[in-house]
Amino acid sequence: MEIDVERLKEIVGEKNVRENIADLYVYGSDSSVHEAIPSVVVRPETAKEVQEIVRYANAGPIPVIARGAGSGTSGHTVPIDGGIVMDLKQMNQILAIRPQDVLCKVEPGVVCDDLNKALKPYGLWFPSAPESGRIATIGGTIANNGSGVRAVKYGTMRDYVLGMKVILANGDLVTLGSDTRAQASGYQLDRLIVGSEGTLGIIVEATLFLRHLPKFRAMGMAKFNKLEDAGETISDIVTSEVTPSLLELVDDIAITALNKTLNMNLPQVEAIVAYECDGRLKEAVDYDIETIKEICEKHNAFGIEISSDVKEMERIYSGRKKLFAALSRYREGFACTSLADDMAVPSSKIAECARRIHEIGERNHVVMNAYGHCGIGLLHTKILMDVTKREQWEDARRAVDEVYDYVRSVGGTTSGEHGIAISKAPSWKKEKADSLQMMKAIKMALDPNNILNPHKLMDAPDDWVTATKLRYPVR
Amino acid sequence: MDITALKKWENELNVCIRCGYCYEHCHLFKSFHWESDTPRGKLILAYGLLTGELQPSTYIAEKIFECFYCKNCEKSCSAKVPVTDILTTVKESLFSAGFDVDGVSAKVIEDLCSGCGICILDCKAKAISFKQTDDKKQADVDKIKCQGCGICISACPSDAITQREGFGVSPQELLSRVTDFLDGEQSDISPKVITFCCNWSVYPELQFSILPEKEEIPSPIVITMCTGRIAPELILQAFNRGVWGVLIAACPIGECEHDGNYIALKRILLLKQMLRQFNIDSERVRLEWVASGESAKLRNAMNEFHDKLAKLGPIGG
Numbered sequence: 008m009e010i011d012v013e014r015l016k017e018i019v020g021e022k023n024v025r026e027n028i029a030d031l032y033v034y035g036s037d038s039s040v041h042e043a044i045p046s047v048v049v050r051p052e053t054a055k056e057v058q059e060i061v062r063y064a065n066a067g068p069i070p071v072i073a074r075g076a077g078s079g080t081s082g083h084t085v086p087i088d089g090g091i092v093m094d095l096k097q098m099n100q101i102l103a104i105r106p107q108d109v110l111c112k113v114e115p116g117v118v119c120d121d122l123n124k125a126l127k128p129y130g131l132w133f134p135s136a137p138e139s140g141r142i143a144t145i146g147g148t149i150a151n152n153g154s155g156v157r158a159v160k161y162g163t164m165r166d167y168v169l170g171m172k173v174i175l176a177n178g179d180l181v182t183l184g185s186d187t188r189a190q191a192s193g194y195q196l197d198r199l200i201v202g203s204e205g206t207l208g209i210i211v212e213a214t215l216f217l218r219h220l221p222k223f224r225a226m227g228m229a230k231f232n233k234l235e236d237a238g239e240t241i242s243d244i245v246t247s248e249v250t251p252s253l254l255e256l257v258d259d260i261a262i263t264a265l266n267k268t269l270n271m272n273l274p275q276v277e278a279i280v281a282y283e284c285d286g287r288l289k290e291a292v293d294y295d296i297e298t299i300k301e302i303c304e305k306h307n308a309f310g311i312e313i314s315s316d317v318k319e320m321e322r323i324y325s326g327r328k329k330l331f332a333a334l335s336r337y338r339e340g341f342a343c344t345s346l347a348d349d350m351a352v353p354s355s356k357i358a359e360c361a362r363r364i365h366e367i368g369e370r371n372h373v374v375m376n377a378y379g380h381c382g383i384g385l386l387h388t389k390i391l392m393d394v395t396k397r398e399q400w401e402d403a404r405r406a407v408d409e410v411y412d413y414v415r416s417v418g419g420t421t422s423g424e425h426g427i428a429i430s431k432a433p434s435w436k437k438e439k440a441d442s443l444q445m446m447k448a449i450k451m452a453l454d455p456n457n458i459l460n461p462h463k464l465m466d467a468p469d470d471w472v473t474a475t476k477l478r479y480p481v482r
Numbered sequence: 483m484d485i486t487a488l489k490k491w492e493n494e495l496n497v498c499i500r501c502g503y504c505y506e507h508c509h510l511f512k513s514f515h516w517e518s519d520t521p522r523g524k525l526i527l528a529y530g531l532l533t534g535e536l537q538p539s540t541y542i543a544e545k546i547f548e549c550f551y552c553k554n555c556e557k558s559c560s561a562k563v564p565v566t567d568i569l570t571t572v573k574e575s576l577f578s579a580g581f582d583v584d585g586v587s588a589k590v591i592e593d594l595c596s597g598c599g600i601c602i603l604d605c606k607a608k609a610i611s612f613k614q615t616d617d618k619k620q621a622d623v624d625k626i627k628c629q630g631c632g633i634c635i636s637a638c639p640s641d642a643i644t645q646r647e648g649f650g651v652s653p654q655e656l657l658s659r660v661t662d663f664l665d666g667e668q669s670d671i672s673p674k675v676i677t678f679c680c681n682w683s684v685y686p687e688l689q690f691s692i693l694p695e696k697e698e699i700p701s702p703i704v705i706t707m708c709t710g711r712i713a714p715e716l717i718l719q720a721f722n723r724g725v726w727g728v729l730i731a732a733c734p735i736g737e738c739e740h741d742g743n744y745i746a747l748k749r750i751l752l753l754k755q756m757l758r759q760f761n762i763d764s765e766r767v768r769l770e771w772v773a774s775g776e777s778a779k780l781r782n783a784m785n786e787f788h789d790k791l792a793k794l795g796p797i798g799g
Contacts, residue, residue, distance in 0.1 A: 029542045033523040078502045141506045329560030335497040342496040
């Protein structure tokens with residue numbers, strides 16, 4: 008693959024192009040297990056520059072991989088075929104905040120939590136910021152259809168994108184959607200881009216619908232001696248009349264990891280269910296919190312703590328945000344890998360799924376845990392193992408297969424929020440077997456030269472272990 | 483390059499999940515916006531050197547030696563990866579292999595150094611010692627131990643210590659931030675107050691995003707990395723150019739990696755005495771202890787200081 012770096016420098020300026028192997032190596036990985044080296048990294052600052060880069064790449068053809076914070080867990084930005092990694096963090100303007108229309112317009116490199124800080128003075132917020140929102144960009148969150156802990160009440164990214172400006176593979180700029188919530192006719196192309204993982208176009212501007220910040224929030228933490236009880240509690244809460252604004256499961260492995268690394272002082276029980284309710288009236292919030300408490304107690308919860316203290320709630324959220332990395336310290340000699348990661352199952356299956364995950368881990372000589380935004384049926388797991396041993400990767404492969412076989416068997420889905428990319432493609436391709444051709448047809452129509460984030464999703468290799476070099480020193 | 487020493491960190495480099503949370507408050511990343519300047523990027527470089535996927539180079543050495551040891555990365559890492567300890571080992575290995583680069587470390591201008599030794603007393607990292615040259619003894623910086631805090635630069639009476647520019651924290655760069663404020667878009671704001679704060683006090687800067695309108699920050703905040711870097715001359719120069727008051731937010735005593743807050747305290751006390759002799763209200767300089775994450779405290783201190791300065795008005799006015 009011949010890349011005219013001088014041409015790229017003409018487009019974005021010399022200061023925005025890197026071709027030293029050290030830079031390329033750094034841009035070759037994200038928070039997944041994968042690693043591959045790009046040919047060059049460019050940092051466009053305007054939509055026009057993105058257009059010109061894409062036009063140049065399309066003539067090649069040369070792969071173009073759009074990158075936000077590089078916090079993806081499945082290898083979304085790992086340039087499997089090399090090519091141009093396009094770092095969009097320089098396009099970081101919050102273009103407009105329009106409280107009168109309850110929307111904002113942002114460039115793709117705006118950091119999710121930054122947007123919320125900027126919206127706060129207007130009494131508004133964007134509830135779909137993921138747990139990695141401190142660095143994750145809006146562009147990446149849209150491309151991945153991210154969500155976060157509040158999805159149970161407020162939905163996912165797909166519910167917040169009103170419109171977008173997107174650069175297509177041929178370099179054309181298209182404006183999708185509108186500035187209105189009501190959009191009735193035709194193909195919902197803006198929604199097609201959400202979750203397309205950089206394979207259909209590069210987002211250069213997004214119009215986001217916003218929410219009013221709730222006036223009151225309170226949260227509860229219920230402890231359970233049996234994981235099954237916690238799971239049944241979650242199913243009952245989801246089917247009750249109450250809609251919590253957060254409903255999370257934390258299993259014993261996660262509790263140990265949090266206590267070990269963050270000194271959170273959580274009780275060492277089999278499961279904790281954390282829930283939050285919000286609203287405009289304190290009495291209404293309290294009533295909902297109490298209703299959920301009663302459901303918890305019905306399922307043998309004990310030591311339920313309720314708090315509306317901002318600092319205490321912040322402590323709990325902060326622990327939740329840091330859980331992924333904390334798991335890496337669960338057991339000496341093991342590291343946390345983002346495998347299996349974020350499946351979703353019908354809410355009545357939460358308890359069974361969590362138990363299965365534990366069993367599958369044990370059977371395959373790895374540690375797997377279960378936690379996550381269970382209010383939307385989403386369970387996170389990670390695989391903790393000795394990443395330096397080759398046989399452990401075989402164990403991990405089997406464990407991942409077994410988990411996903413179960414998930415699909417109960418009508419679940421491979422990824423609830425982190426996306427597919429490389430790591431989860433094998434299961435996802437089985438899940439979507441009868442619509443893969445439809446997706447390939449869309450991809451071919453929009454990107455005939457296959458330059459936009461190639462070999463991801465339906466085009467990813469069939470074996471994630473060998474799809475790329477692994478980022479660990481496997482012996 | 484001999485990677486023997488680096489091998490002890492293999493497990494830590496595996497434990498790092500590369501989530502990237504470490505770069506949220508990294509001054510180097512904020513300066514350059516390339517991921518290879520982030521703590522995560524540097525750990526990936528260390529990993530590449532360890533596995534042999536990367537060959538050592540001056541380019542890599544420059545990146546590794548560019549760290550101010552503010553340790554914000556370590557504070558945000560729930561996998562508890564000892565980022566700066568790993569970087570120190572990589573520095574040692576690269577230096578032993580002949581990669582002698584400056585990074586952010588202090589550099590002695592030999593012709594100007596009088597060998598007084600003040601810098602040695604002020605360096606908590608014990609990175610400065612005397613070396614004997616043909617005709618005199620002079621200060622010598624150990625680049626591996628040096629954490630780039632800049633205290634020696636502001637302490638040197640002969641201006642004989644410098645640091646590479648480009649990180650926004652050299653005396654000249656700090657002064658130009660003051661000048662930019664006075665001459666730039668915010669030149670009409672009143673009162674004209676400037677706040678210096680170290681990288682631990684992170685209020686209220688957004689990560690990278692740029693707001694549609696002017697940020698509602700009462701006055702500019704200049705990140706100095708360590709408050710021990712602020713020389714009294716800088717404050718006097720700011721006054722001389724029309725600043726009404728200077729607020730310095732430093733880590734509380736005992737919490738500074740470099741003891742720069744203690745040095746700042748001594749300097750500010752002396753400076754206040756001097757200001758009184760010039761009939762300048764010594765309240766125009768204020769030192770506040772603000773620990774990491776105490777953004778509300780910093781905001782309150784700024785608001786209070788603003789109210790005070792609004793009453794005092796410009797110097798001599």
